[in-house]
Every structure is written in C-alpha cells, then in structure tokens.
Amino acid sequence: MKNTHKTIKLLVFSLPLFLLLSCDTNQQEDQNVLNAINQEVEKNSKAYANLEKMTSEIGHRLTGSDNGAEAEKYTYELFKSYGYEEVEYHEFEVEAWARDSVRLEINKEEVEEVVSLGHSPVSADVEHKVIDVGNGLRADFDSLKDEVSGKIALVYIGILDGSPEGLRNIHRSEKAALAIEYGAKGLIIVNQVPGGVLLTGTASVTGSLIDIPAICISYEKGMELKKQLAGGEEISAHIQMSNKSEMIKSRNVIATLPAKEKTDENIIIGGHLDSWDLSTGAIDNGIGIAAIMDIARTYKELDLNTKRNIKFVMFMGEEQGLLGSKEMVKMLADKGELGNVAYMMNIDMSGNPKGFNATGRADMVSVFDEIGVKIQAVDSSYENTNANKAGLHSDHQSFMMEGVPVVGLVGNLESKVYSYYHSNGDDFSLVNEEHLKNTVRFGGMFLWELANLKEIPAQKLDFDQTKEFLIGQGLREELELGNEWKWGE
Numbered sequence: 246m247k248n249t250h251k252t253i254k255l256l257v258f259s260l261p262l263f264l265l266l267s268c269d270t271n272q273q274e275d276q277n278v279l280n281a282i283n284q285e286v287e288k289n290s291k292a293y294a295n296l297e298k299m300t301s302e303i304g305h306r307l308t309g310s311d312n313g314a315e316a317e318k319y320t321y322e323l324f325k326s327y328g329y330e331e332v333e334y335h336e337f338e339v340e341a342w343a344r345d346s347v348r349l350e351i352n353k354e355e356v357e358e359v360v361s362l363g364h365s366p367v368s369a370d371v372e373h374k375v376i377d378v379g380n381g382l383r384a385d386f387d388s389l390k391d392e393v394s395g396k397i398a399l400v401y402i403g404i405l406d407g408s409p410e411g412l413r414n415i416h417r418s419e420k421a422a423l424a425i426e427y428g429a430k431g432l433i434i435v436n437q438v439p440g441g442v443l444l445t446g447t448a449s450v451t452g453s454l455i456d457i458p459a460i461c462i463s464y465e466k467g468m469e470l471k472k473q474l475a476g477g478e479e480i481s482a483h484i485q486m487s488n489k490s491e492m493i494k495s496r497n498v499i500a501t502l503p504a505k506e507k508t509d510e511n512i513i514i515g516g517h518l519d520s521w522d523l524s525t526g527a528i529d530n531g532i533g534i535a536a537i538m539d540i541a542r543t544y545k546e547l548d549l550n551t552k553r554n555i556k557f558v559m560f561m562g563e564e565q566g567l568l569g570s571k572e573m574v575k576m577l578a579d580k581g582e583l584g585n586v587a588y589m590m591n592i593d594m595s596g597n598p599k600g601f602n603a604t605g606r607a608d609m610v611s612v613f614d615e616i617g618v619k620i621q622a623v624d625s626s627y628e629n630t631n632a633n634k635a636g637l638h639s640d641h642q643s644f645m646m647e648g649v650p651v652v653g654l655v656g657n658l659e660s661k662v663y664s665y666y667h668s669n670g671d672d673f674s675l676v677n678e679e680h681l682k683n684t685v686r687f688g689g690m691f692l693w694e695l696a697n698l699k700e701i702p703a704q705k706l707d708f709d710q711t712k713e714f715l716i717g718q719g720l721r722e723e724l725e726l727g728n729e730w731k732w733g734e
C-alpha cells in the first residue's frame with residue numbers, strides 16, 4: 246500500500262510540472278514562429294518590389310477602369326504564385342464615377358489648379374457668389390444661417406489655424422452634405438497642403454451622385470480667396486464640369502489560408518486595392534496592399550497554419566463609398582456566414598506600426614499589449630503603443646457596422662507622406678522600404694497571434710449592442726450625415 250500511495254503522490258506532484266513544461270514548450274514554439282516571420286521578411290520580402298511593379302506597370306487603380314481590372318488580375322495571380330489554392334474573385338456590379346473635364350473661373354479669370362471631387366454631377370455649369378464657410382462644420386454653416394443658400398461655399402479640408410481647440414474634423418463628403426443641406430449651389434474645398442498639391446476623393450456620403458459640383462483648389466489659391474472675402478471683396482465663381490457615371494463590374498480578390506482547428510471561424514485581413522486616378526496610389530493604398538500580399542507570401546513560405554481561417558482580401562471600390570467591403574458583407578450575410586467572421590484587420594494608408602488600434606473594444610487592449618510584448622521579444626524597436634478609438638471611412642466600417650470586431654494599425658509613417666493623400670503626388674517615390682517591411686513584420690506577427698488566440702474576448706455585437714457601441718464612440722452624427730444610421734431615433 247505504501248508503494249501505491251507513493252506512486253499516486255508522485256503523479257499528483259508531477260502533473261503541474263508537466264503542464265508547466267508543456268506551456269513553456271508551446272510558448273517557445275510560438276516565439277519561434279514570430280522569429281521565423283521576422284527573419285523571412287527581413288531576408289526575402291517582396292513587398293517593395295511588388296509595389297514598384299504595380300505602380301509602374303499598372304498605374305492608378307480606379308474602380309471600373311481597365312487599370313482597376315488589371316490590378317485585380319495581378320493580385321489574383323500573385324496569390325496563386327505563392328501557393329494559395331483557394332483564390333477567388335468576388336464580382337459585384339455597382340455604379341462607378343470617373344472624371345472627365347473641369348473648369349473654374351474666379352471673377353472671370355481661369356484658375357489652372359483645380360480638380361473635381363468624386364460623385365460630382367455628370368454635367369454642371371453654375372455661376373454664383375462665393376461665401377467663406379470656414380472649416381465647413383455644422384457650427385460654421387449654422388453661424389451663417391440662410392446666407393449660404395444660393396451661393397458657392399468655400400470650405401477648408403481640415404481645421405484652420407486659430408480655430409477653437411477641440412474641434413473634431415469631418416470627412417469632405419460630410420462637408421459636402423452640409424453644403425447641400427444649407428442650400429449651396431456649389432462647393433470649393435481648399436487643400437491644406439502647400440505647394441500646389443491638389444486633392445481628390447469622393448464628395449458623396451452615399452456613393453451616389455451629389456446634386457452640386459464639388460471641386461478642390463490649392464492651399465495658396467484658397468488662402469488668397471479667404472483673404473479677399475475677409476477684406477470685403479465680392480467674389481464670383483463659375484464652375485463647369487463633365488463626368489461619367491455608369492454601371493460597371495468590379496471584383497474583390499480573396500485568398501484563404503485554411504484553419505487547422507477552428508474551421509468555422511475566419512480572420513479577415515484586407516485593404517483596398519483601388520485608388521484615385523491623379524497618380525499611382527502608392528501610399529493610398531499601395532503600401533497596405535503590398536504589405537498584406539507579403540504577409541500572405543510569408544505564411545506560405547514558412548508553411549504556417551493557424552487555428553482560424555485567414556482570408557486575405559483585396560477590396561475594390563473603397564474610394565467610391567466602401568463598395569467592395571459592403572458587397573462582401575452582404576454576400577456573407579446572404580450565405581449566413583457573417584457570424585463566422587471573428588475579426589477584421591484593415592490596413593489602409595498606414596504602416597510602420599508602433600501598435601494596433603482596438604477600435605473601441607476595451608476587452609482587447611490588454612490582449613494587444615500582451616501580443617506586443619511577444620513582438621518586442623523579437624524586435625525591441627516595436628513600441629507597443631496601442632490605441633482604442635473607432636473611426637469611419639475605410640473598409641473596416643462595413644464590418645464594424647454589423648458588430649464585427651475590427652482592428653487597424655497605429656501608423657508611424659513620415660508626416661510628409663500624408664501630405665499627398667488623394668493627390669497628384671501620391672507616387673512610388675514616397676515609399677520607404679524599411680517602413681514597408683516593418684508593416685509586414687509587425688503586422689504578420691500580430692496576425693499570427695490574433696488568429697491563434699484560444700478564445701477572442703471581443704465577440705460579435707448584435708443589432709442593439711452595435712447601436713450603443715457606435716453612439717459610445719461618438720459616431721452617430723457622422724453616420725447620420727452619411728445616411729448610414731439604420732437604428733432610427
């Protein structure tokens with residue numbers, strides 16, 4: 246009997262040691278994978294070369310254009326070349342907008358530096374007095390009451406120096422919506438970047454044509470007009486434009502890395518493949534696409550398999566109203582598979598991450614911190630500075646609106662990069678190869694940890710929970726302006 250008791254006692258005391266050794270082994274294996282991801286990207290990353298090829302050989306990637314279709318094919322074939330067997334086109338039909346011509350005269354003198362904003366009317370010819378509406382926020386329009394009606398509104402794209410502290414800027418499309426609401430007959434947006442840089446982008450909150458012509462002018466010309474108006478001068482603007490709007494077919498590109506355990510759960514990592522047509526869209530969103538593609542390549546090169554399926558998605562139509570991501574969400578909902586999306590990770594015009602944004606899911610902040618510690622064990626330069634604030638106007642929004650947890654990068658790019666957002670200067674010369682590698686390294690390690698969590702604390706929210714979440718994040722007014730609020734009063 247004494248020997249039997251000794252055996253049982255030995256097993257009891259050995260069990261915690263076994264579990265501890267097993268836990269240590271798993272942690273070591275996990276850390277080995279992170280090291281392998283890091284080393285593979287450092288030595289063999291193709292992100293920079295692929296982006297150079299895409300921007301030089303394809304150029305811009307406007308949705309519905311021949312260039313856009315070529316970009317879809319390029320990324321599809323790249324996934325295939327990396328060894329992905331499950332690669333598919335998700336085709337959808339939408340109304341797409343394309344610019345044709347635009348002309349601006351100020352007091353009968355033509356302005357050379359001008360560009361039309363997306364979803365302006367197919368044809369417009371208006372001439373009216375100009376009124377300065379400051380930052381173009383609701384408070385600015387309210388302060389002028391009925392004076393805006395029948396005039397062309399001049400608004401700043403950002404927040405002007407000297408404005409009250411704490412003002413929250415809104416999207417250019419929301420400024421356009423306010424101009425229409427207050428009866429303006431046209432909209433002139435002043436860019437905030439000096440040097441004759443012109444900005445484009447949609448002026449529509451819905452992705453449909455707006456009722457008034459909307460244009461962008463340079464910072465220098467805009468400041469000149471504001472000064473003249475402040476001095477009491479009367480200014481008249483004549484806007485003429487023609488554009489195209491037609492039904493087109495476009496395609497998201499989706500590659501799947503099958504799960505080894507939780508086969509009914511998907512992690513989506515995506516970014517928008519499309520760009521505007523003033524330049525080649527190297528930053529917006531070439532750097533995001535190139536990084537996602539190289540994370541996919543790295544996983545295949547290392548023969549990695551995760552607990553959950555990973556779907557690498559190239560969205561089209563983001564610039565024209567999140568069209569591709571909305572269509573994917575609709576497709577998943579129609580198939581009854583939206584609930585299988587455990588997380589959506591979005592990379593849009595962001596890179597060289599110093600952390601990740603939990604986007605309002607407080608229960609994930611500590612998880613992100615823990616993941617960051619593991620990344621720091623591989624590379625101590627990673628700052629692990631995580632955020633927790635939700636925003637709109639990129640493809641994560643389509644999923645967030647359905648209660649799906651989303652995550653984005655806390656970017657750390659050079660400030661000059663953002664000066665060329667949506668502009669005629671967004672080309673490959675802005676791309677920093679090391680920063681792009683960092684996006685792949687840190688993003689790839691973060692994705693590995695997220696996809697392999699035993700359980701994900703942030704769960705999909707139901708209809709009412711999503712409403713409260715969005716209100717708590719201060720997004721209701723923006724969503725109402727965008728005609729995206731679906732919860733009534």
